[in-house]
Amino acid sequence: MDALQLLTTRRSSKKLAAPAPSAEQIELMLQAATQVPDHGNMRPFRFTVIQSEDGLQRFRSLLRQTVTELNFGEESMIKAEKIGNMAPLVIGVGFRPNKEVAKPKPEWEQMLSAGCAAYALQLAANAQGFDNVWITGLWTNSPLMREAFGCGEKDKIIGLIMIGTPAEETGGGKNTDLSEFVQYW
Known part of the structure; x- marks a missing residue:
């Protein structure tokens, strides 16, 4: 798949199954994620790879505890429960x-770099034949999840990238009507 095809057909998929990427494939995804625009070489991104059965069980437990503790x-x-079982790799x-x-x-500029890292991770997964989806919401703001991910006071979890083998074909890109988003001078 060439770069333009990858960029114009990327989509999110919540239907993910095993197998997950191999250690070598994960390494490539993380390498891609660290090559994003990063003004001043600040490296403001961090990654928590959840792949072992014990790690996935801990992740599921944190999701359930978040719901319970925050009512x-x-x-x-x-x-x-659905998110905890969505993918073989988080x-x-x-x-x-x-x-x-x-x-x-x-900080806003650094956060954009971390967002680019998440997107590059997604693209690198897609380039290797894996589907994924970027999850946010109450899970990324959970005090329990923040603690488990080693977040400091100003740190944020900007996304949980769920990655796996496509469980069904989701089709190509979105064919965006650009007229709503683009102006030409």
Whole structure:
């Protein structure tokens, strides 16, 4: 698949199955994620790879505990169970602002770099034949999840990238009507 085809046909998929990417494939995805635009070489991204059965069980437990401790209710518990079993590989993408350089860049700029890292991770998974989806919401703001991912006070979990083998064909890109989003001068 060439780069333009990859970029114009990328889509999210919540129908993921085993097998997960191999260790070598995960390494390539993480290498791609660290090559994103990063003004000042701040490296404000962090990754938590959840792939072992013990790691996935811990992840599922954290999702359930989040619902219980924050009193989100039965509907959220059902959603937690679904997310916990959605993919054979989860990579948490975190943002850690870097202030330990001579000329730190604004936090918003660093967060954009971490967002680009999450997207590059998705593209690298797709390029290797895996589907994925980027999950946010109450899970990424969970104090339990933040603690488990080693987040400091200013750190954020910007996404849980769920990755696996496509369980069904989802088709190509979205064929966006660009007229709503683009102006030409």
